[in-house]
Amino acid sequence: xxxxxxxxxxxxxxxxxxxxxxxxxxxxxxxxxxxxxxxxxxxxxxxxxxxxxxxxxxxxxxxxxxxxxxxxxxxxxxxxxxxxxxxxxxxxxxxxxxxxxxxxxxxxxxxxxxxxxxxxxxxxxxxxxxxxxxxxxxxxxxxxxxxxxxxxxxxxxxxxxxxxxxxxxxxxxxxxxxxxxxxxxxxxxxxxxxxxxxxxxxxxxxxxxxxxxxxxxxxxxxx
Numbered sequence: 001x002x003x004x005x006x007x008x009x010x011x012x013x014x015x016x017x018x019x020x021x022x023x024x025x026x027x028x029x030x031x032x033x034x035x036x037x038x039x040x041x042x043x044x045x046x047x048x049x050x051x052x053x054x055x056x057x058x059x060x061x062x063x064x065x066x067x068x069x070x071x072x073x074x075x076x077x078x079x080x081x082x083x084x085x086x087x088x089x090x091x092x093x094x095x096x097x098x099x100x101x102x103x104x105x106x107x108x109x110x111x112x113x114x115x116x117x118x119x120x121x122x123x124x125x126x127x128x129x130x131x132x133x134x135x136x137x138x139x140x141x142x143x144x145x146x147x148x149x150x151x152x153x154x155x156x157x158x159x160x161x162x163x164x165x166x167x168x169x170x171x172x173x174x175x176x177x178x179x180x181x182x183x184x185x186x187x188x189x190x191x192x193x194x195x196x197x198x199x200x201x202x203x204x205x206x207x208x209x210x211x212x213x214x215x216x217x218x219x220x221x222x223x
Contacts, residue, residue, distance in 0.1 A: 001028070002037070002135035005128045009040035009047045010066070017058040025059065036061060041131060041139040044069045069137050075176075077221050078103040080151060080158060082182035083112040084210050086119065092211045093123060094130040096140070099222045103141040105177070107151045111184035118144055148190050151179075160194050161213050162186060164201035168220055171198050178221075180213045 004024065008014050016024065016036070024030045036049045038061075046069050049061035079096065081089075083106050096104065106118050120142050127140045145151045158177035162185065168174065175198070186194065202208060202216055 001132050003039045003046060003132060003137075004036055005041060005132055006038050007040055009038040010043065010045065010063075012063050014038070014049065014061050014063075015058050016061060021058055025054070032059070035064065039069075039131075039137050041128065041137060044137065046137070072100075072136075074100045075221055077101050077218065078105060078177040079214055079218065080105040080107055080155070080177055080179040081214055082107055082109040082180065082186075082210065083116050083118065084182045085113075085116060088211050089118070089123070090126055092214060093126050093140075095215055096218055097127050097130040097136060098134045099218050100136070101140060101218055101222070102138075103143065105143045105145060105151070105155075107145045107148060107179075109148050109182060110187035110190055111182050118142075120144070148193060152193060159198040159200065160186075161217055162191070162194075162199050162201060164199045166198075166200045167203065168200050171200065174198075174221070178217050180210060180217065183210050 004016070004020060006014055006016070006020070024036075025032070032051045032054050036051065038047045038049055039045070045066045047063060048065040048067070050064045051059050052062050053060045077100070079101055081104055093104075108114065123142055124139070131137065131139060145154065155177060157175040158179050159171065159175050161178055161180045179194075179197075202213070208216065
């Protein structure tokens with residue numbers, strides 16, 4: 001764990017309780033004498049807290065120092081992702097968070113199952129846990145859009161990942177948003193809507209899963 005997330009980090013006094021307390025002092029058996037590194041994932045500070053009292057359920061801490069976090073410059077990358085099964089999204093998110101994807105836009109497309117509901121609150125908890133482990137201090141953003149038509153009306157600077165002989169290197173001035181379809185891809189009607197957008201594919205003999213394509217585009221651009 002690189003730091004502990006606490007929404008009130010930066011205040012003079014905070015209380016560590018609930019799952020955070022259990023994880024720190026029961027699972028990890030952290031020392032109560034060692035200062036805690038705490039972030040709020042909103043500003044660019046790492047806060048150091050001293051534990052001044054502790055009982056079976058909570059620890060009260062007082063702020064002793066704050067450090068400016070190093071500016072991690074990176075290429076901007078947003079992923080527009082056709083809605084797939086939530087458990088697939090939840091397994092993929094920590095990886096996307098670790099490599100630095102800034103935002104994921106979930107779009108309901110033709111082959112998305114409407115029964116799939118994206119729980120943003122749950123996804124944020126997953127990303128917070130990932131940040132604590134990998135040290136990322138800016139939290140990934142999320143958005144849900146109800147249709148491809150609505151997405152194209154709101155966003156213009158995007159490219160499409162689909163079956164194509166084009167490669168990333170073929171696109172001059174690549175956009176910062178990349179659209180990946182769901183497991184069944186895009187419908188022909190949707191491909192007509194996207195026909196004026198740059199399209200790339202992957203040099204693979206095999207058909208990639210939706211989450212594999214999402215991770216692949218992230219790696220190609222950010223790593």
